[in-house]
Amino acid sequence: MPLGLPQYIMPNARVRSMIGRLLSEDEWRQLYQARDLPGMLAILRETTYAPQLAEFEASCPPCELLEAKLNANVALRFARVIDVTPQPGKDLVIIMKQLYEVNNLKAIMRGLEAGEAPENVLPFLFPLGRAASFDVDRLLAATDIPNLVTRLQGTPYGDAMRHALVRYEQERSLFPLEVALDLDYYRRLWQAVQALKGEDQRWADLLIGTLFDIVNIMWALRYRYYYHLSMVEIINYTLPYGRRSGDAIIRAIAEGEDVKATLRRVWGDDAPTVHQGMKGWLSMLEVDLYRYLGRLARGALVGYPFQLGVVLAYLLLKRFEVHDLMVLAEAKTAGLRRDEYRQYMIHEV
Numbered sequence: 440m441p442l443g444l445p446q447y448i449m450p451n452a453r454v455r456s457m458i459g460r461l462l463s464e465d466e467w468r469q470l471y472q473a474r475d476l477p478g479m480l481a482i483l484r485e486t487t488y489a490p491q492l493a494e495f496e497a498s499c500p501p502c503e504l505l506e507a508k509l510n511a512n513v514a515l516r517f518a519r520v521i522d523v524t525p526q527p528g529k530d531l532v533i534i535m536k537q538l539y540e541v542n543n544l545k546a547i548m549r550g551l552e553a554g555e556a557p558e559n560v561l562p563f564l565f566p567l568g569r570a571a572s573f574d575v576d577r578l579l580a581a582t583d584i585p586n587l588v589t590r591l592q593g594t595p596y597g598d599a600m601r602h603a604l605v606r607y608e609q610e611r612s613l614f615p616l617e618v619a620l621d622l623d624y625y626r627r628l629w630q631a632v633q634a635l636k637g638e639d640q641r642w643a644d645l646l647i648g649t650l651f652d653i654v655n656i657m658w659a660l661r662y663r664y665y666y667h668l669s670m671v672e673i674i675n676y677t678l679p680y681g682r683r684s685g686d687a688i689i690r691a692i693a694e695g696e697d698v699k700a701t702l703r704r705v706w707g708d709d710a711p712t713v714h715q716g717m718k719g720w721l722s723m724l725e726v727d728l729y730r731y732l733g734r735l736a737r738g739a740l741v742g743y744p745f746q747l748g749v750v751l752a753y754l755l756l757k758r759f760e761v762h763d764l765m766v767l768a769e770a771k772t773a774g775l776r777r778d779e780y781r782q783y784m785i786h787e788v
Contacts, residue, residue, distance in 0.1 A: 447745035539565040599623035642748030648682030
């Protein structure tokens with residue numbers, strides 16, 4: 440029996456069925472052609488997102504609430520994948536899901552800072568379901584940021600938040616707390632990839648390692664071009680390792696190396712075109728990089744099926760699907776033409 444077949448018979452069957460329920464090309468065309476957000480939601484109610492959108496038949500939710508509802512669909516898919524993925528790949532999938540916990544923590548912190556009542560914050564949180572690391576209700580009961588940090592002790596986020604609390608209290612800004620959460624999350628994600636062996640490690644390195652590089656490099660570029668941080672700050676607020684985004688690449692960005700040259704050193708002939716100087720050029724660059732990762736993910740679905748790459752590829756494609764639905768929803772709400780928003784969508788029709 441081929442290596443990997445016993446472990447991945449069930450995951451492959453489960454994931455293949457879910458891949459078949461990703462939005463089809465015809466459904467994407469209909470969504471593009473919808474005149475407005477109500478029309479878009481009417482189309483989505485005929486897809487696997489129907490249960491999450493049922494309550495909006497007579498009204499349109501704000502985009503933040505819509506995102507939470509669409510991610511409820513993603514959370515359900517994660518739970519089903521986690522159930523059937525064998526170890527040690529399961530640990531990696533659980534950490535991938537924890538990105539939604541990180542986003543929930545940020546939303547809770549922002550709600551606390553703004554003095555929002557817990558019941559006003561709760562609808563905008565992503566549902567965590569099984570494999571959750573903390574009790575959302577307990578965190579929503581926090582009286583302030585230090586109390587929230589205390590309540591996080593004993594969770595995967597406790598140490599990072601505790602260490603960043605000093606800077607928060609000095610600066611009265613959530614920025615150091617949010618950066619600490621992001622850095623800690625991607626450190627743990629990278630460690631989970633490195634803990635794998637054989638084909639599992641190869642596929643995780645290709646797919647999650649590329650995701651890691653995109654995130655790390657985009658952080659460095661945004662710190663340099665949007666926030667104008669110093670070289671030391673850029674280095675401190677990024678990670679010094681990755682599949683291709685090691686310390687030398689991050690330092691080159693921080694020191695002002697030409698963006699095209701940096702990307703070519705990382706991705707060679709696969710490096711995307713950089714439209715530096717155009718409005719939104721960094722966001723367009725990020726989308727181009729995610730399109731590249733999407734091609735890698737689709738490639739993982741056409742080879743030998745009984746391996747972790749199929750699981751990871753599906754989860755990435757599902758994440759990209761929701762990203763694009765939110766871009767489309769915001770475009771429909773703003774009444775934008777297709778040529779004004781399509782460059783920000785990972786999916787292309």
